[in-house]
Amino acid sequence: MSKVTVLGAGSWGTALSMVLCDNHLDVCLWTHRSEQKDLMQRTKKNERYLPNITLPDELVIEDHLEEAIDGADAVVIVVPTKAIRSLAKRMNAFLKHHPVIIHASKGIEPETHLRISEVIGSELSSYSADEIVALSGPSHAEEVGFKHPTTITAASQNKNNTLFTQDLFMTQYFRVYTSSDIxxxxxxxxxxxxxxxxxxxxxxxxxxxxxxxxxxxxxxxxxxxxxxxxxxxxxxxxxxxxxxxxxxxxxxxxxxxxxxxxxxxxxxxxxxxxxxxxxxxxxxxxxxxxxxxxxxxxxxxxxxxxxxxxxxxxxxxxxxxxxxxxxxxxxxxxxxxxxxxxxxxx
Missing domain, CATH: 1.10.1040.10 (N-(1-d-carboxylethyl)-l-norvaline Dehydrogenase; domain 2)
Known part of the structure; x- marks a missing residue:
């Protein structure tokens, strides 16, 4: 069973965690707020972002970044664009192995005009932007949480990483296409x-x-x-x-x-x-x-x-x-x- 860590417990990070759980993976959802972790563990809901959806029992909620990414085969970054660089810097200090890095955030860094994969690649010392995978497409977290049919694209210059990402997320209700045009x-x-x-x-x-x-x-x-x-x-x-x-x-x-x-x-x-x-x-x-x-x-x-x-x-x-x-x-x-x-x- 692969371990996949999702960084960011907003609506989209939570919904993607649920998709991964449906594929019987070992899934860890990280939040930087301990009070959010405690509430989600107690209520089995993400009350602020997806209040009408019950979280899977097997989903692990973590608020310590080092423990969250330890041993992960893939790390999925789903935080706001303005937090990408600082999070990547923190990750760089803890990454002792080489998981596949996937991001599902949407934006451009205003100061540098860099795309998100470029920001991540510039901060992770053992990675290049070419191997980062972007997961993007027409997808509301609320509908994914209810398992409504959704299609999305995994894109990277690294074909093996896109195929790996496709396998991780593909379910009966969540269809993933691949692309090299990141x-x-x-x-x-x-x-x-x-x-x-x-x-x-x-x-x-x-x-x-x-x-x-x-x-x-x-x-x-x-x-x-x-x-x-x-x-x-x-x-x-x-x-x-x-x-x-x-x-x-x-x-x-x-x-x-x-x-x-x-x-x-x-x-x-x-x-x-x-x-x-x-x-x-x-x-x-x-x-x-x-x-x-x-x-x-x-x-x-x-x-x-x-x-x-x-x-x-x-x-x-x-x-x-x-x-x-x-x-x-x-x-x-x-x-x-x-x-x-x-x-x-x-």
Whole structure:
């Protein structure tokens, strides 16, 4: 029986732990808060994040990092993006062996513009970013906890590690595909949160399906444009970590990013929104990072620019929408044509 340690006892880390338990693995779920560990052990629930789901009896809850990762065949990192680097530094001091490192977080480090696998690889002395696996796709923790059918992608430059990850997580209700395009999978998972903020803004303003469909479609073009410039395969965005993740995050009330955008569209300021939600909204931090990255790469991202203005410059959501609608005329296929031309010209 393989030991798998999941680092991060939020909703997604908890749901993934339950999937692993269903595969009869030796699963340890780590939290940095001893009070959360005690409550979860006592109630067999994660009351704050997944209150309506009972945890498996065999799931081990741990709050000591060294003990959690000791002897693990795989370590799954599921913490907010801002905590990735500090956690990887702590792990580096305790790793006495070489487990497969998988992450299921979605974001970009604002200060460095690094993807999560690159941040982890830079802190773990015996690893490179190329062997880290990203697990990403259209997946709400609440639905996975109830064992609703879900599909997701495991991506890495290391084929053996992706196949190992696929075997770990594959169940009757949780289907895992593999990919070598970790750049595309990571960027798709991160950037869709920005577009989900926009979808929420659109709904908060009272606009209908036409507006949201336009935002999702043009958002996908924007994501693909930047990701292709960063070396991703444009075809990745026709898959689970592209259009799939966009659909689920932009259209569901489970989405924190949609909820935050919805409140923005209704006129709330960002501090009030975060206080109401009581959870981290990754799209806010990602918007800041991608706004800066797009300027550095000289990639046109008007939706991202607009959402950045709404969050950080206190521009009204209505003003942002009006500005987007008044942009210069263009041809819809210009984006795709230029991306394919740049990628396949040689």
């Amino acid at each position: 750049i595309g999978v990571e960027l798709g998972g991160a950037l869709k949160n920005i577009i989900a903020l926009g979808a929420g803004i659109s709904d908060g303003l009272g606009y209908g399906d036409n507006a949201k469909a336009a935002l999702i479609t043009r958002g996908l073009a924007e994501i693909t444009r930047l990701a292709a410039d960063m070396g991703a395969n444009p075809l990745t965005f026709n898959g689970l970590s592209g259009v799939g993740d966009l659909i689920v995050t932009c259209t569901s009330v489970h989405s924190r990013n949609w909820k935050a955008g919805h409140l923005l569209g209704q006129g709330y300021d960002i501090d009030d929104i975060l206080a109401q939600l009581g959870m981290i909204v990754e799209g806010i931090r990602t918007t800041e990072a991608v706004h800066s990255l797009a300027k550095k790469q000289k990639v046109d991202m008007p939706i991202t620019d607009g959402i950045y203005s709404a969050i950080f410059d206190n521009r009204s959501a209505k003003e942002i929408v009006d500005r987007l609608m008044a942009r210069d005329r263009t041809n819809e296929m210009d984006d795709i044509s230029s991306i394919l031309s740049d990628r396949y010209s040689n």
